[in-house]
Amino acid sequence: MPKIKLIVSDVDGVWTDGGVYYGAEGEVLKKFNFRDGGGVVLASLVNIPILILSGEDSKSVMLRMQKLKITNIHLGVKNKRAYLQDVAKKMSIDLRDVAYIGDDINDIGVMELCGYTACPSDSASIIKQIADNILISRGGSGAFREFVENILKKENLFDISVTKYKELKI
Numbered sequence: 317m318p319k320i321k322l323i324v325s326d327v328d329g330v331w332t333d334g335g336v337y338y339g340a341e342g343e344v345l346k347k348f349n350f351r352d353g354g355g356v357v358l359a360s361l362v363n364i365p366i367l368i369l370s371g372e373d374s375k376s377v378m379l380r381m382q383k384l385k386i387t388n389i390h391l392g393v394k395n396k397r398a399y400l401q402d403v404a405k406k407m408s409i410d411l412r413d414v415a416y417i418g419d420d421i422n423d424i425g426v427m428e429l430c431g432y433t434a435c436p437s438d439s440a441s442i443i444k445q446i447a448d449n450i451l452i453s454r455g456g457s458g459a460f461r462e463f464v465e466n467i468l469k470k471e472n473l474f475d476i477s478v479t480k481y482k483e484l485k486i
Contacts, residue, residue: 318431320467321413323359324400325460327370327377329419330436333456346376349456355464356384361480362473367403369396371422397425417463419443419455434463 328334331352337345359366365388368381373392381389393399404411412431416423419439427433427446434449436459444450449466453459468474 318412320364320415320432320471321409322365322367322404322407322415323464323467324367324369324414324416324426324430325463326396326416326418326420326423327368327374328372329439329455330417330459331377331380331456333454334419344374344376346374346380347456348380349458349461351458352460353384355461356386357481358468358474358477359464360385361477362468364467364473369393369400369426371396395425396422397429400426400429415463415467417460432467434466 325331328346331348332346339345356366366386367388368377368386368390370377370391371393377391378389390399390403400414401411404414411429414430415432415434416426416430417434418427419435421440421442423443424446427443433447434451435443435447436451436453436455438454439447439450451459451462453462465474468477
């Protein structure tokens with residue numbers, strides 16, 4: 317695995333189970349797993365930035381990511397491949413140093429670019445065929461957290477991030 321300098325994540329099917337709830341007034345509700353927020357914290361403690369890249373433009377996704385203090389949130393992106401190429405160039409990050417997690421066909425183009433890829437266990441079969449790692453977790457059940465922990469463990473940063481977390485005394 318390359319030295320990861322940026323973690324990029326799809327949302328629906330990764331942070332959520334891919335389902336949506338429609339209320340009587342048309343509002344869309346999504347369920348998020350708190351454990352995934354822990355992945356954000358662990359990555360931030362070792363200075364690996366997180367970028368959210370979703371084809372959906374969802375207010376609930378924006379609110380969740382802002383609550384987690386993620387600043388690189390890109391919603392409503394239809395061509396994720398071209399968009400990530402542009403963002404990585406602006407950030408001066410080689411795409412081989414990018415880790416990406418996605419779950420469905422709209423993630424193929426991005427996954428072909430990145431140095432390390434993963435998908436939740438309930439991802440589309442075509443994604444499972446191209447991912448470097450098929451996670452144990454299903455989408456919406458801590459898949460993003462597992463993805464981050466796997467990266468940190470492979471780079472010998474997991475224990476460092478946990479130690480730093482303990483020092484926060486939250």
